[in-house]
Amino acid sequence: MIIEVDGLSKSFTYHKKELGLKSSIQNLFRREMQTKHAVSDISFSIEEGEVVGFLGPNGAGKTTTLKMLSGILHPTSGSAKVFGYTPWERKNEFKRQFSIVMGQKNQLWWDLPANESLFLNKCIYEVDDVEYARTLGELTELLDVKELLKVQVRRLSLGERMKMELIAALIHKPRILLLDEPTIGLDIISQRKIREFFKYYNRDKKTTIVLTSHYMNDIEEMCDRSIIINHGRIVFDGGLNEVNERLGHKKIMKLVLSEPVEEWVLNQVGEVKEFKDTHVKFVFEQSEIKKMSRWVLDHLPVIDFTIEDIPIEEGIALLYQSGGEKHETA
Numbered sequence: 001m002i003i004e005v006d007g008l009s010k011s012f013t014y015h016k017k018e019l020g021l022k023s024s025i026q027n028l029f030r031r032e033m034q035t036k037h038a039v040s041d042i043s044f045s046i047e048e049g050e051v052v053g054f055l056g057p058n059g060a061g062k063t064t065t066l067k068m069l070s071g072i073l074h075p076t077s078g079s080a081k082v083f084g085y086t087p088w089e090r091k092n093e094f095k096r097q098f099s100i101v102m103g104q105k106n107q108l109w110w111d112l113p114a115n116e117s118l119f120l121n122k123c124i125y126e127v128d129d130v131e132y133a134r135t136l137g138e139l140t141e142l143l144d145v146k147e148l149l150k151v152q153v154r155r156l157s158l159g160e161r162m163k164m165e166l167i168a169a170l171i172h173k174p175r176i177l178l179l180d181e182p183t184i185g186l187d188i189i190s191q192r193k194i195r196e197f198f199k200y201y202n203r204d205k206k207t208t209i210v211l212t213s214h215y216m217n218d219i220e221e222m223c224d225r226s227i228i229i230n231h232g233r234i235v236f237d238g239g240l241n242e243v244n245e246r247l248g249h250k251k252i253m254k255l256v257l258s259e260p261v262e263e264w265v266l267n268q269v270g271e272v273k274e275f276k277d278t279h280v281k282f283v284f285e286q287s288e289i290k291k292m293s294r295w296v297l298d299h300l301p302v303i304d305f306t307i308e309d310i311p312i313e314e315g316i317a318l319l320y321q322s323g324g325e326k327h328e329t330a
C-alpha cells in the first residue's frame with residue numbers, strides 16, 4: 001500500500017466571536033471556544049497506481065484530509081503513512097516524491113513567465129538537465145502549452161495557468177499526485193483535456209492520484225474508486241456504480257397525477273422526495289416494488305408512472321444527507 005491512513009482525525013479550535021462592540025468587550029473577559037471536527041477517525045488505504053476520488057459536500061473535510069496527507073497539517077490523532085513516511089514529519093525524501101496542486105491556489109510566480117518558475121522547481125528538486133528538458137518537452141507537448149512558456153503567468157488564461165501548475169507539480173516526477181479541485185472554474189473543453197491528461201499520465205507513469213472535485217464527470221471518468229466523506233466521516237468507499245447497492249437497492253418512483261393530492265396522503269405511501277402539483281417522486285426499497293405499485297395505482301389518480309434506478313448524483317446526495325453533528329462548543 002502506498003498510502004495507509006488509520007483513525008485520522010483533525011479538529012480545529014478557535015474563538016467564537018459574535019458581531020458588535022458589546023460582544024467584543026465581553027470577549028476580552030470570557031472567550032467562548034468552538035471546536036470543529038473537520039475530519040473524524042477516517043481509515044483507508046490506497047495502492048500504488050490507483051486513481052481515487054474524494055467526494056463530499058462543502059466543508060466535508062476533503063481538503064483537510066489532503067493537507068494531512070501532504071504534511072501541511074498535523075492531525076489531532078491517528079496515523080498516516082505515505083510510502084512509509086509520516087507526512088507531517090516533512091522528511092526531504094518524502095517531499096521529493098509527492099506533489100499537491102490546489103485548483104484555487106496559485107503556486108507559480110505571478111509576474112514571471114512559467115518557464116522561470118519551472119526552472120526554480122527543477123533546482124529545488126535537483127532534477128538533472130537532461131531529465132528536465134525531456135520531462136518539460138513531454139509535458140508541454142501533452143498539454144499543448146509549448147508556445148506559452150515565455151508568457152508572464154498573469155497573462156495566461158485560467159486553463160493555461162492550470163496546465164502550467166500541473167507541469168510545475170510533475171517536473172520532478174512524483175509518485176503521488178494530490179489534486180484539490182484541479183478543474184475548478186475551467187470550461188467543459190478544458191476540463192475534458194485536463195481529465196484526458198491525468199488518465200494518460202496515470203496509465204503511462206503509474207503515478208498514484210488522489211483528487212477532490214465537485215464535478216461528477218471528473219470522478220466518473222478518472223477514478224475507479226471513490227471515497228465519499230461527509231461531516232468528516234467516510235460514508236462510502238468503492239466504485240461509484242456500487243453507490244446504489246450500498247443504499248440498499250433503493251429505487252425511485254415518479255408519478256404524474258391527474259389532480260393534486262394532499263401531502264399527508266402521499267406520506268402514507270413512502271418517502272416523498274419531491275412533490276410539486278401533480279408530480280411526485282418517491283424513494284423506496286426495491287423489495288417493496290409490488291406493494292408500492294399496487295397501493296399507488298389503487299389509491300392515487302395516476303396518469304403516468306415510472307420506476308427508475310437512483311441516478312448516481314442522487315445516490316451520492318442521499319449519502320451526503322447521512323452524517324453526524326458538525327460543531328461542539330467547549
Ligand SMILES: Nc1ncnc2c1ncn2[C@@H]1O[C@H](COP(=O)(O)OP(=O)(O)OP(=O)(O)O)[C@@H](O)[C@H]1O
Nearest residue numbers: 012014036038056057058059060061062063064065
Ligand atoms: N483553519 C481552520 N480553522 C477552523 N476551521 C477550519 C479550518 N480549516 C478548515 N476548517 C473547517 O473544517 C471543515 C472542513 O474543511 P475542508 O476545507 O476540509 O472541507 P472541504 O471538504 O475541502 O470543503 P470544500 O468542498 O468546500 O472545499 C469546514 O467546516 C471548515 O470550515
